[in-house]
Amino acid sequence: MGRGRRGSKRGNFKNHGSRNSSSRGRGNLKNKRKFNRxxxxxxxxESDNKRQKLQxxxxxxxxxxxxxxxxxxEEEVKPYTQLLSMFKSGNxxxxxxxxxxxxxxxxxxxxxxxxxxxxxxxxxxxxxxxEGMDEDDIEDEDDEEEERDLLGVQEADExxxxxxxLDEEEHEDETEEEPSGDEEEMGSSTDPYHLHxxxxxxxxxxxxxxxxxxxxxxxxxxxALGRMVIHLPAKVDRKMEKxxxxxxxxxxEKYVIxxxxxxxxxxxxxxxxxxxxxxxxxxxxxxxxxxxxxxxxELLSPLQHEVFSLANEYRDIYYPEMNHLNxxxxxxxxxxxxLNHVMKSRDKVLLHxxxxxxxxxxxxxxxxxxxRDQGLVRPRVLIIAPLRNSAVKIVEKLxxxxxxxxxxxxxxxxxxxxxxxxxxEEDKKENKKSYKPEDYExxxxxxxxxxxxxxxxxxxxxxxxxxxxxxxxxxxxxxxGARTLLADDFDFLCSIEVLVIDQTDILYMQNWDHVLHIFxxxxxxxxxxxxxxxxxxxxxxxxxxxxxxxxxxxxxxxxLPEAAALFSRRGTNFAGKVRVENVVLPSATTVCxxxxxxxxxxxxxxxxxxxxxxxxxxxxxxxxxxPQYRDLLMSNTLIYIPSYYDYVRLRNHLHKEEYNFxxxxxxTPDGKLAQVRNRFFLGKKRLLLxxxxxxxxxxxTMKGIHHVVFYQLPTFPNFYPELCNLLQDAFQxxxxxxDGSQTCTVLYSTYDAQRLAAIVGSQRAAEMxxxxxxxxxxxxxxx
Numbered sequence: 001m002g003r004g005r006r007g008s009k010r011g012n013f014k015n016h017g018s019r020n021s022s023s024r025g026r027g028n029l030k031n032k033r034k035f036n037r038x039x040x041x042x043x044x045x046e047s048d049n050k051r052q053k054l055q056x057x058x059x060x061x062x063x064x065x066x067x068x069x070x071x072x073x074e075e076e077v078k079p080y081t082q083l084l085s086m087f088k089s090g091n092x093x094x095x096x097x098x099x100x101x102x103x104x105x106x107x108x109x110x111x112x113x114x115x116x117x118x119x120x121x122x123x124x125x126x127x128x129x130x131e132g133m134d135e136d137d138i139e140d141e142d143d144e145e146e147e148r149d150l151l152g153v154q155e156a157d158e159x160x161x162x163x164x165x166l167d168e169e170e171h172e173d174e175t176e177e178e179p180s181g182d183e184e185e186m187g188s189s190t191d192p193y194h195l196h197x198x199x200x201x202x203x204x205x206x207x208x209x210x211x212x213x214x215x216x217x218x219x220x221x222x223x224a225l226g227r228m229v230i231h232l233p234a235k236v237d238r239k240m241e242k243x244x245x246x247x248x249x250x251x252x253e254k255y256v257i258x259x260x261x262x263x264x265x266x267x268x269x270x271x272x273x274x275x276x277x278x279x280x281x282x283x284x285x286x287x288x289x290x291x292x293x294x295x296x297x298e299l300l301s302p303l304q305h306e307v308f309s310l311a312n313e314y315r316d317i318y319y320p321e322m323n324h325l326n327x328x329x330x331x332x333x334x335x336x337x338x339l340n341h342v343m344k345s346r347d348k349v350l351l352h353x354x355x356x357x358x359x360x361x362x363x364x365x366x367x368x369x370x371x372r373d374q375g376l377v378r379p380r381v382l383i384i385a386p387l388r389n390s391a392v393k394i395v396e397k398l399x400x401x402x403x404x405x406x407x408x409x410x411x412x413x414x415x416x417x418x419x420x421x422x423x424x425e426e427d428k429k430e431n432k433k434s435y436k437p438e439d440y441e442x443x444x445x446x447x448x449x450x451x452x453x454x455x456x457x458x459x460x461x462x463x464x465x466x467x468x469x470x471x472x473x474x475x476x477x478x479x480x481g482a483r484t485l486l487a488d489d490f491d492f493l494c495s496i497e498v499l500v501i502d503q504t505d506i507l508y509m510q511n512w513d514h515v516l517h518i519f520x521x522x523x524x525x526x527x528x529x530x531x532x533x534x535x536x537x538x539x540x541x542x543x544x545x546x547x548x549x550x551x552x553x554x555x556x557x558x559x560l561p562e563a564a565a566l567f568s569r570r571g572t573n574f575a576g577k578v579r580v581e582n583v584v585l586p587s588a589t590t591v592c593x594x595x596x597x598x599x600x601x602x603x604x605x606x607x608x609x610x611x612x613x614x615x616x617x618x619x620x621x622x623x624x625x626x627p628q629y630r631d632l633l634m635s636n637t638l639i640y641i642p643s644y645y646d647y648v649r650l651r652n653h654l655h656k657e658e659y660n661f662x663x664x665x666x667x668t669p670d671g672k673l674a675q676v677r678n679r680f681f682l683g684k685k686r687l688l689l690x691x692x693x694x695x696x697x698x699x700x701t702m703k704g705i706h707h708v709v710f711y712q713l714p715t716f717p718n719f720y721p722e723l724c725n726l727l728q729d730a731f732q733x734x735x736x737x738x739d740g741s742q743t744c745t746v747l748y749s750t751y752d753a754q755r756l757a758a759i760v761g762s763q764r765a766a767e768m769x770x771x772x773x774x775x776x777x778x779x780x781x782x783x
Contacts, residue, residue: 192273200254201256213234215232216232224305230262230578262309264309266296268295268296269295274344278343278460279336282403282404283300304332304333308333311333315573316577317577319580321557328393328397345373352536376532377526379492380497381475381497382496385477388448389419389446395456402463415466440699453475453476453477455471455474458473470491479507482514483517486517494524497550504555516566522550550573552570560754564579585761590721590759591720593725598779604748614646617712621747630659636680638709640714641712644666644691650689654687662689677702677703683704692714702731706741708743712755727744
C-alpha cells in the first residue's frame with residue numbers, strides 16, 4: 001500500500017511538468033512508445049545485465065575512506081590517519097537533525113545511495129501501475145534509472161521520499177545542462193568564489209591572521225553606504241618562493257590573495273559578477289527583459305549594488321543602519337549571495353562526480369585524480385534570525401530568487417502551518433485598539449516565536465524545506481533554537497562558509513549569550529564522520545583554517561558595541577572586513593523629535609574602564625541623583641533601565657532604603673503590570689522601575705509620568721523621544737496638568753558614545769564627552 005502511494009505521488013509530479021525537461025541519455029521517449037513487446041523484453045534484459053555489472057563495484061567500494069593519491073612522507077600523513085582513526089573508532093550511529101525535531105534516519109553518502117534510490121524507485125513504479133501509471137511512464141522511469149546510474153546524487157529517506165528523489169533528479173538534469181568542466185574552469189581566474197575557496201593559504205598570510213593585530217584600517221566613502229572603515233590584512237611578504245607542502249596535502253601552485261581596497265564597478269552586467277544566470281533572470285521581474293545584459297545598477301538599488309559588491313568578494317560586512325524600510329533590500333542581497341554560493345558549490349561537486357563516473361566507465365584509474373570540493377559536512381550557509389516571521393520572509397525571498405515558474409517548494413504547507421501567523425495573532429489584530437509605531441508593527445507582525453530551526457536543500461528547480469541538517473545546504477535558525485542542539489551535536493557548524501546574522505538588534509534584546517555560544521561552536525573538530533569522503537574535503541578545511549575562509553555578514557538597526565566586538569574579534573577573514581560608520585547629522589538626531597517643552601539634563605559620570613562603568617554608574621546614581629527624588633515634588637518619576645542586571649541591583653537597593661516604588665519588567669504578569677500602572681498614575685507609587693526589554697516587546701503607553709530618569713541611554717535611539725513625549729499633558733494626572741514642572745535626567749559616560757551620538761548627534765556628543773562641564777542642558781519644544 002505504501003509503494004502504491006509513492007507511485008501515485010510520482011505520477012502527480014510528472015503532471016506538474018517536473019519531468020518534461022530533455023537531457024542527454026534519455027533518448028527519444030516518443031519513439032519508444034512504438035516498440036513491441038519483444039523490444040521491451042530485450043531492454044529489460046539489458047538493464048538487468050547492467051545492474052549485475054554494477055553490483056560488484058558497489059560491494060568493493062570502501063565504507064569510510066578512499067586511498068589518498070598524494071605522495072607524502074609518513075610524518076605528513078600521520079595527522080590525516082589520526083583523523084580517520086578517530087572517525088572509525090567513533091560511534092557509527094548518526095543523529096540526523098531536523099528543524100524542531102530529530103528524525104530517525106541514516107544519512108547516506110552521495111555515491112552509495114544511487115542504487116538504493118534506483119531500486120526503490122523501480123519497485124514503486126512496478127507496483128503502482130494500477131494507480132495511474134501506464135507503460136510509457138514505466139519506460140520514463142527506466143530511462144531515468146539509467147541516467148542516475150551515470151550521475152548519482154545522494155538521496156533522502158524521509159517521509160516524503162518522492163519529493164527528495166525529484167530533488168536529486170533536478171541535480172542530475174543540472175549536470176547535463178551545465179557547461180563542461182573546461183569551460184567552467186576558464187572563468188575561475190576572475191570568479192570570486194574560485195579565488196576565495198579554491199586556493200590554499202600561504203604561511204606568511206596565516207601568521208598575519210593569527211597575530212595580535214592582523215588588520216590595517218583605511219577609510220572609504222561610497223554614495224549609498226557612506227563612510228566605511230576597511231580592515232585589510234597587514235602587509236604580507238609576497239616574495240616569490242617555491243610552494244611548500246602543506247599539512248595533509250600536496251603542493252599547491254596558487255595561494256589566496258589577501259583582500260585589497262574595494263572598488264565599486266559600474267556598467268557591468270550582473271552575470272559578469274559571477275552570479276548564476278538563473279538568479280539574474282528571477283531577480284529581474286520586468287517582462288520581456290534580457291537579464292544577461294542588464295547591469296547590476298539596473299537590477300539592484302544603489303544600496304543593494306554597493307552591499308552586494310562587497311559581499312560578492314566574500315568580505316565581512318557590518319552594516320548597523322538597517323531599518324524596516326530597507327530591510328527587504330538587505331534581505332534580497334544576502335539571499336542572492338547565499339544562493340549563488342550554494343549553487344556554485346553544488347555545481348562543482350556534481351561536475352566532479354560526473355568526471356569520476358566517466359573515468360570509471362572508460363576503465364581509467366582514478367588513483368591519480370583528486371577533487372577537493374567539499375567541507376567536512378554539507379551545510380555551507382547559516383542564517384541566524386530572531387523570529388519565525390523573519391524565517392518566513394527569508395524562505396520566501398530564497399524561493400523567489402531560485403525557483404522558475406514551474407519550480408517547487410517541498411513541505412511548503414507544513415512550513416506555513418508551523419511558521420505562519422497564528423489564529424490568536426489574527427484575533428489580536430481585529431481587537432487592536434492601541435497605536436504602535438511602524439517599526440514595532442514591522443518586527444512583530446506574524447509569528448513571533450523565537451525558538452526554531454530549519455534546514456533547506458537547494459536544487460535547480462526545487463527548494464526542499466525541513467531537510468536534515470546534514471543533508472541541507474542552508475540552515476536558518478534562531479539563537480535559542482540552535483543552542484538547544486549544541487549540547488548534543490555541533491558537527492553541523494564545522495563547515496559554515498557564509499554566516500549571516502539578520503536583525504542583530506533584536507537578537508541583543510533576546511539573549512546575546514546564545515549568539516556567542518554559536519560562535520564558540522563554529523569550526524570545531526567533528527566528533528563523527530557523517531559519511532564524508534575525506535578525499536574530497538578541501539585541504540584548508542582539514543588543516544583547520546576554515547575560520548579564515550568564513551564570511552560574516554552582520555546587519556543591525558543600531559550600532560551595538562557587542563556586535564562590533566563580535567565582528568572584530570570572532571572573524572579573521574583574509575578577504576578583509578568592511579564596517580559602516582556614518583556621522584549622525586543634527587537633522588537625524590532623535591532629540592529633535594521631543595515635542596513637549598522639557599528641560600533635559602545630561603549628567604556625565606567618570607569611569608576608568610568599561611568593565612567598571614556599571615559600578616560607577618550605580619554609585620553615582622544612588623549618591624547624586626536618587627536622593628533628589630525623596631522630595632514630595634518629585635513624585636511620579638519613571639526610571640528607565642536598559643540592563644536587567646542593573647534593574648535587579650537598583651530594585652534591591654530601593655527595597656533596602658524603603659522607597660515607595662513599583663516595578664515593571666518583561667517578566668511581570670499582565671495583571672500585576674496593570675495594577676502597578678494604575679497605582680503609578682494615581683500617585684500611590686512615587687517611583688516606577690521600567691526596563692528596556694518591556695518597552696521593546698510591549699511599547700506601553702505609560703500614563704502619569706511627571707519626571708523621567710534614564711539610568712542609561714536607550715539602546716534604540718527612537719525610545720528616547722517616545723518616552724519623553726509621554727510627559728505631555730494628555731497623559732498626565734489631572735493634578736499635574738499645565739504646571740510645566742516636568743523634567744528629564746540622563747546619565748552617560750564616555751563608553752556610551754554611540755548611544756549618545758544617535759540621540760544628540762555626533763558633533764554634540766564629541767563636545768559633551770570632552771567638555772570640562774559634567775552637566776549639559778537641552779530644552780526642547782516651546783510655545
